[in-house]
Amino acid sequence: MKRRSRRLVGGLRLRLVVAFILVALVSAVTSTALAYRDARTAVLQRTQNTAVHDLREQVEEVAADFDIPPDQRSLSRFAAKVSDGIGARLVVARYQDRVAVSDSRAETEERITPELRTAVHIGDEARFQRVMWRGEPYLVVGMPVKYADGDRRASGLEVFSIGDLRAERDDTAALLDSVRAGTVPVVLLAAVLALLAAGTVLRPVRKLGRATRELAAGDLGSRVAVTGHDELADLARTFNETADALQASDAELREQEARARRFVADVSHELRTPLAAMTMVATVLEEDADQLPPDAARAARTVGAETARLARLVEDLMEISRFDAKAVRLNAAETDLADTVRASLALRGWTDRVRTHLDEGVRAVVDRRRVDVIVANLVGNALRHGAPPVTVTLRTERRDRAADGTDGAGGEWVTLEVADHGPGIPAQARERVFDRFYKADESRTRGAADDSGQGSGLGTAIALENARLHGGTIDVSDVSDVSDVSDASGTGGGSRRGAVFTLRIPLRRTEEEAE
Amino acid sequence: MPHVLLIEDDASVRDGMELVLRRHGYAIDTAATGEEALALLDGPAGRKVELAVLDLMLPGMDGFEVCRRIRARTTALPIIMLTARGDDQDIVTGLEAGADDYVVKPVTAPVLEARIRAALRRAEPSAPVRGTEAGLAGLVIDRAGLTVTKHGVPVPLPPTELRLLLELSASPGRVFSREQLLESVWDHTFLGDSRLVDAAVGRLRAKLEDVPAKPRYVQTVRGFGYRFGPL
DSSP states (O other): OHHHHHHHHHOHHHHHHHHHHHHHHHHHHHHHHHHHHHHHHHHHHHHHHHHHHHHHHHHHHHHTTOOSSOOHHHHHHHHHHHHHHTTSOEEEEEETTEEEESSTTSOOTTTSOHHHHHHHHHOSSOEEEEEEETTEEEEEEEEEEEOSSTTOOEEEEEEEEEEEOHHHHHHHHHHHHHHHHHHHHHHHHHHHHHHHHHHHHHHHHHHHHHHHHHHHTTOTTOOOOOOSSSHHHHHHHHHHHHHHHHHHHHHHHHHHHHHHHHHHHHHHHHHHHHHHHHHHHHHHHHHHGGGSOHHHHHHHHHHHHHHHHHHHHHHHHHHHHHHHTTOOOOOOEEEEHHHHHHHHHHHTTOTTTEEEEEOTTOEEEEOHHHHHHHHHHHHHHHHHHSOSOEEEEEEEEEEOTTTTSOOSOSEEEEEEEEEOOSSOOOHHHHTTTTSTTOOOOGGGOOOTTOTTOOOOSOHHHHHHHHHHHTTOEEEEEEGGGOTTOSOTTOOSGGGOOOEEEEEEEEOOOOOOOOO | OOEEEEEOSOHHHHHHHHHHHHHTTOEEEEESSHHHHHHHHHSGGGGGOOEEEEESOOSSSOHHHHHHHHHHHOSSOOEEEEEETTOHHHHHHHHHTTOSEEEEESOOHHHHHHHHHHHHHHHOTTOOOOSSEEEETTEEEETTTTEEEETTEEOOOOHHHHHHHHHHHHSTTOEEEHHHHHHHHHOOOTTOOHHHHHHHHHHHHHHHOSSTTSOSSEEEETTTEEEEOOO
16 A cells, blocks of 8 residues: 555656656747747848838938938928838938927837937948837837938938837747647647556566566466567566576475475385384383393393384374375364373373363364374473473363464364473574474483483474364463463462463364264 | 284284284284285184284285285184374275274284284173163164174174174163273273274174165264164
8 A cells, every 4th residue: 555655656657757748848848949039030030121121212212302401391201201101100300400200299219219329320321229118019220311322421311210019029929829839738748658658668567566476475487478679578588587497496495395205204114114023022122121131131121112212203203294295184073172181191101290270071173192192292291301290271262363463263262281390491492392303402301211201302393283283283481471370279389480382272162073 | 822813024023923922822823915814714724813913015915905805704803904103094994894903003012912802802702791682673682692683684793893783782872982982892991093983883884774874773973972773
């Protein structure tokens, strides 16, 4: 969600659109400005030339039969004639102090600037100047009248014409307007083009993004279709090659792992037959040990004990191999759990060494053999590595859906707590307790000659797999972490320590049973 | 001196078992293959054999086939399978083929010996049986003579199935849990495999019931176990 909105603001699409519009605007404005300037210059130039040329022609024509010095009347007539000849533009004729205006009502003084007058007076060419007067543009042309004959001396007569430039101004203004009107569609067009361009770039990018996410999510078969030969196609091709390589090495790793697991399973299998013979005859050795010389007796007992241990190890290896190969089946039936726990303890002669707090009448659909394996492993570990008293607590609890952050559905759960009062398990070792062949801190390992014998190193791993097979978990913590562990009859008092293994499995009451 | 036939292809395992069982007072015959075992059972020595220990993994004819053929010859011989733990399908198939019990390799001598003793006890004619006769809809169980007839026709039952039927029919209508049956019929203490019961019930139904899928004599009580009747 957040990523989406950020993409809208800073996304490639928006950046492309903005860039396209800017480029369109800049080029439109620049070319318009240049064209406008040239057009305006050309229009004004032509107007000025025409005005100068007209005035000169007319003045020459009218001045041909004009006497110098003029009186006021002839000067006025002169101005009027010139004005008639050049399309009734305002004409001012000056001779020294005498001034005549073709339209006597017009105010001309402010439009004929002193600079122009001076320039005309001292020069001998036609001059012009654009002036603004009362908000309107005017073109003022001035020229000295020269004698037509001889050396073309200045006659002292000066003629000015005043034409307005409103038409020209309006023309160029119209040009600006049409350019301005044209800019909007150009910008819109640019935006549309930008969106199209963004589409052609973004579509492959999006596809690539989706494929990458799929790849990251574990779908190593995710590929993108490569079209064209541009940079994006190169990128797509590189992506595909990377995915190929990843898939290949992943397949290789899986193959290696599967081979390693098959090997373990095969080795265990092969070990079983000789072990079967050894296990069988080891009893004979142990039975007769008393009649053997001391050394041989000791050897016989060792052979017997170690054969049993080896058998346990091979059995556990095969069991974990079956979990790895997913070749395990839950042989579940409704079972009284308190009975099961008591029987597991009794079977191993642990009844007197373990304190139990078992809720009676808890019946659940479980695989008895697998629950026995779990109980045997957890209690065996507690007896072997922890310190007495070992407490086994069975109860049911109702859990809201994922209320404690762990996964799993809500509903009723069976919890089985196995607590000892030993040194506990260091926090950093807890998550490794379920690793295969992991040995926790040395302080938890007592002598190898402990009466219940050595575990195979796979016990907790197998217990966890069995719990998972039931849809449950096993957690490990310290007594101090568990607020309501045990109960008032716990005698350890305030200084209690030790490890707590908690089995949690969902309580299912009835289920289809194997007939 | 109980007479046991060991059918096991691996010489060391066979010798080990023979050694241990001889020490505990059994008379032993051995066979390395199924064919050899069947020939021995058909021969003069065959009549003395009281129990067979049968390895499922045999060269040539496999253990299941051997089991079926032994059952075709005689219903009276208890058969204990030797199997690999967790090869669940093997266990189920073996039990369906008619085996009475199974042990998992590698097995210790005391466990093997206890199982053999229990199986033999089931087969003993002098086993204690309560009551004399029970009957239900044409089925007559002579508890003293240990025979079962259905509509006057004898139904030969292997020892385990017979003991199971006797146990159930001793209290008609009462529900027995699998654990109870394992203890009373198989002499297994805790943690017997309930599939032994299920498989034996299945075999029993195949012989007794008109429609084994809709049993009338041996009924399933879902979630608890089995009972004999009522109709």
